[in-house]
Amino acid sequence: MTYSIIAHDADHGAMGVATATGSVAVGGFVTHARIGAGVIATQGAFTNWLYGEWGLKMLEDGFNAGAVRDELIRMDGGSDYRQVVVCDRWGQTAGHTGSANLGQMAHHCEDHLALAGNMLSDAAVLQVMQACYLERPELPMHERLLAALQAGEQAGGDFRGSHSASLKVLYPDQPPVDLRVDWADQDCTLALEAVYQKTRTPAFQGFLAGVPTPSEPDKRGQVSDQEVDQ
Incomplete structure (x- = not known):
């Protein structure tokens, strides 16, 4: 249903997440971040938005990403239907993809960066997004994440088409970038860029x-x- 990317900037402390899906209002469910704590993308066949609430509290209390992931799964009897990636304040990442999700599905975790997707049109979507993000270190995080999201859409994105998108980046020393498109008939990542250009x-x-x-x-x-x- 959804493809997402989360990131942490070790040099400046920024934390961000970008996501797109074939359904409506993805930003109301998937994207969660708190400066100084961490960032979470929670999605899946039946998105448990509470992972964001619970997970950020644990991150704020000093749990690392792996411990947060493990505790979220332990707390949730429906974890087979969920997908989540977590990044903590130190840049450690962890992920989970439940077996009851649909279609092409995967997650990828490395230091300071994690991606997840399900109902993907192509297994390479996440690899394309990862490469796009890593190839643009000179850009501010919000532009890197937006570029990665658009690259994922161009690589096939959600097999139903992508109709809503969200971008959320928190910086220690500048205002947040927190944008969303709750519905676009066609490529929501282009609609999200149009909103960004207004800013x-x-x-x-x-x-x-x-x-x-x-x-x-x-x-x-x-x-x-x-x-x-x-």
Whole structure:
């Protein structure tokens, strides 16, 4: 049903997740992140969105990714229907793909990066996404994740087509990037990029320049009544 990528930046502390699916409103279920704790993508035949709530609490309490994964599975009698990847604050990752999920399904975990997919049109989708992300170290994390998501779609994505997408990246020293497309008739990753491009307009960038961040919680900027460019 879904293909996702999660990442951790060891140098700057950013944490992020991007996902797309053949169903509606993927961002309301799959993407979970907390700065200084970790990031989780939870999906599957019957997505257990509670993995995000429970998992982030455990990560915040100091559990590593493998321990969180193991505890989530232990707590859930329906874990055969779930798929999850977890990354902790140290960049360790862990994943689970339940046997009751459908179609081509897999997960891949390495330091600072993990991917998962089910109902994939091609087994190579995750490999293409991984390569795309790793080949772009010069880009900010949100652009790397968006590029990887689009590469996954171009490689076949969800075999039903991809209709909703979400991108969530948390930075210690800048505002979050938290965007979603709840439904697109065709390629939702292009629709997600269109939303992202709106955030790059001068008016919105001026707003972001004054938004508080974890490192500057009292930050503010110059008030403006300028509209976001159409």
